[in-house]
Amino acid sequence: MPLTAAELAADAARCAALGVAGPATWPVLAEAVRRGLDARIGLEDTLHLSDGSPAADNAALVAAAVAAGAS
Numbered sequence: 001m002p003l004t005a006a007e008l009a010a011d012a013a014r015c016a017a018l019g020v021a022g023p024a025t026w027p028v029l030a031e032a033v034r035r036g037l038d039a040r041i042g043l044e045d046t047l048h049l050s051d052g053s054p055a056a057d058n059a060a061l062v063a064a065a066v067a068a069g070a071s
Contacts, residue, residue, distance in 0.1 A: 020045070021044065021045045021046065022045075022046060023046075025041065025045045025046040026046070026050040026068075029041060029065055029068060029070060030068065032070065033068060033069040033070055038070075038071055039065060039070040039071065041061045041062060041064075041065045041070070042058045042061060042062075043055065043057070043058055043061065045061075046061070049061065049064050050064055050068065
């Protein structure tokens with residue numbers, strides 16, 4: 001069922017995007033979590049886990065992001 005204009009406006013009011021690659025990836029992800037925003041992460045963003053160790057794959061990055069509170 002299509003959304004009404006009011007429903008679309010309410011959803012748009014909470015939408016935001018934060019994006020970055022490299023060393024700032026984890027601090028920006030933490031800020032997204034703090035703000036209650038959805039987050040995504042992958043090897044195109046960083047090759048390292050938040051502790052600086054190499055990520056084995058995308059699944060390892062996603063697991064670490066979820067452990068940090070990302071949704």
